[in-house]
Amino acid sequence: MLNPIWLNTFVTLINTGHFTKTAEKLFMTQPGVSQQVSKLEQACGFTLIKRDKKSFDLTEQGRLVYDYATTLKKNEQTLLEALAFDNPHAGNCTIACSGSMALLLYPALLDLQMSHPSLIIKLTAAPNHQILNDIQKSNIELGIVTDVPNMREFDINKLANEELCLVLPKNIAPTGTLAETLINQGLVDHPDAKHYLSMYFEQCQEPSLKKLVPTDIPVVSYINQLSQILSPVAKGLGFTVLPKNALENFAQKELLTVIKPPTPVIETLYTVKKKNRTLPERYKALINVIHKLTGD
Template sequence: MLNPVWLKTFITLVDIGHFTQTAEKLNMTQPGVSQHVNKLEEACGYNLIKREKKSFSITEQGRLVYNHAKTLIRVENSLFEQLSYDDPFSGKCSLACSGSVALFLYPKLLKLQNQHSNIHINMKAAPNHEILTDIKNGIIDQGIVTDIPNESFFDFEELGKEELCLIVPQEVNVNNSWGQLLLDLGLIDHPDAEHYLSMYFRQSKKEDLTQLDVTSIRVIGFINQINQILEPLAHGIGFTILPKSAVDCFHSLERLKVLKPQQPVVETLYLVRKKNKVLPARYASFNSIIQKAWS
């Protein structure tokens, strides 16, 4: 990399056209100016000026170095301008969350992009552990998870709580044991199903569920597209478990039945970012929408 001090001296010399005046402008001695030019020529491997007694002319190689140095100055000035202005309505906002949260939240966030076309919203559906890994590695700026993250690595805030729903086909008779019913129906599995079921069985306080081992439930299908998980149930096949927001978005709610425990089962949602990370100004509006979604 060429020494920026030598480049500055060379640019000034070419612009002024005189060694003595260059030295005066840079508060240097004339031999000091000559030394900078000589060192720059040695670093480039070419003569940058042709000396003619008290004057000089720039060589072709000197012209290329001069133009290069000018470009570096313009780029640096542009960088400092960008650093000094953090546009609150321009740039990428990234967020990772579960598929059900994305289904609920994405339409609300798109309103921000409709209002400010230079805001670009990037959303990724992923499980908790992957979200935290991506935040820690700087792949995404923020995520929404359902477990309190390690405070050594992450800053977080509680967004709110969301009810989990155990769903079966509408025609199913639920007067008998829920545990046996689930075993008979079979699970329509999805990436978060095991996590949701474990939480539901612990919190529901229904004895036949608290004694049920999640791994003992047979899986009769798997879908990783959040908007299709309830389709088999609408056709009378199996059961599944999803947050209420995902259920409410389904197009044929009349073909589903949500089991109602005495005590609702809820999960807590946390907005997470890397420890001590300062987010750009555009996240103020972005996060305001997220926070209001559960208020």
Template sequence: MQHSSLNPLWLSTFRSVVETRNFTETAKQLFMTQPGVSQHIRKLEQACDCQLLDRRDRSLELTHQGEAVYRYALQLQQQEQQLLSSLQADDPYRGDIVCACSGSQALTLYPQLLTIQQQHPQLNIHLEVAPNHSILNGILDASIDFGIVTHFNSDHRYQADALAAEELCLLLPANNEKQPLNLTTLQQLGLIDHPDAYHYLSLYFSGCGEADLQSISPDSLPKRGYINQLSQILLPVSQMMGFTVLPRSAVDAFPEKNKLQIYQAKRTVNQPRHIISKKQRQLPARSVHLMQQVKDWFSDC
């Protein structure tokens, strides 16, 4: 048998009847007539397809099914009160925030977020480390409040603010210092590939100011390996197994920097960074406040 939906108004009347144990008193409290109260209870019992109240000897007792419906009615009341309270209290230091960035950005961002959470224990900050396209998709479907991306096409669906750019470094084994850097050298070394390697290489080659490198297509370079764990990308470079390109923050975090050489190009190459959110989505005060703090942190980097 198909059951009807449970009207919240019937449930509210039922809850009052259970608590007063009296139809007349419920009618007074709810500014209803007694027949109106009886009608609500009758319709609720019809929707549940069972008896909820035992009306013997001028007393009201809950049936087993009535007890279950009463508990459900209480849960709905509590959820409504919690919702209304949350709508009224938009506290910048309380609640959940979901933000996202790349692994290299997390090296800078995560320690700052931990400091904020220590200062405000009722904030729950979830940092998702993800590639650019995942961050962009998450912002559109509202599973992410805001994110930091290093490359995206301008799109009217996003609100984007520029952050300070970060230096990109071409990393070679330390023993490569005396060799000229050109296509032949890089082909001999081979690329240690990672999720952003080709994007970083394209930026680096086009912006370094050196004709020999500007003429190189990243696709022409042989791979010597691939890894998507940021902390491990520089390990094969330090072991003289290849070269790669990473942001300065990733290099600074690597414990064996003495086994690396950062190539000094004619021009420093920087990758842009943007903090983005969904345009026309009204974020809670806690997310807006944290976004501003992130802007301040990255403007000082």
């Protein structure tokens, strides 16, 4: 790589047309200017200027080097200008969250993108462990999770609380205790079901559920599309546990029964990003939408 200091001296010399003026402009001595030009010629392997007493002319090789150096300087300036401008309404925004949160966020994020067409929002529905893994690998910039990750690897902020709902078919006939009813009914499984069930059993204070674990319950169906999880329950098949906002977005709520526990089951949501990562300006609008929708 050609020495950028020599190139700058050479370009200044050509622009001023004089060794003394170049030396003054660059706060150098005239012999210093001559020495740097000579070093540049040695590095290129060609004579760049033909000296004639106090004047000089560019050789063809010198003209090529001059054009290269000036283009290099313009490109550098363009780069610096681009680095200095962080467009708040343009560029990619990558975010991952649970399926239920994606249902809540996506319409509003589409509206944001419609307002700013140069903003490209990429939303992924995924479980907690995948979200954290993708953030660590820089596949996504921002995640919404329910488990507090390792604070040495991530920056986290509390976002909001959401209620978990135990959902059964409408007018279901109880078969003994609630735990027995759930076992007889069977679980409509989904990617977050085991996590939600464990939290529900632990927090709800329903006596029959205290000793129940998710593996005690047979699975009658599995679906990884959140919008379809409540469909089998509405048809009388199985039960499931989902965040309240997923239930509110279901069109046939009249076909469902939500069990009211002695103590509401609340899950805390957190925004998470890579440790010490400063997000671009365009994420501010996206984060504002998230806070508005979650009621924080």
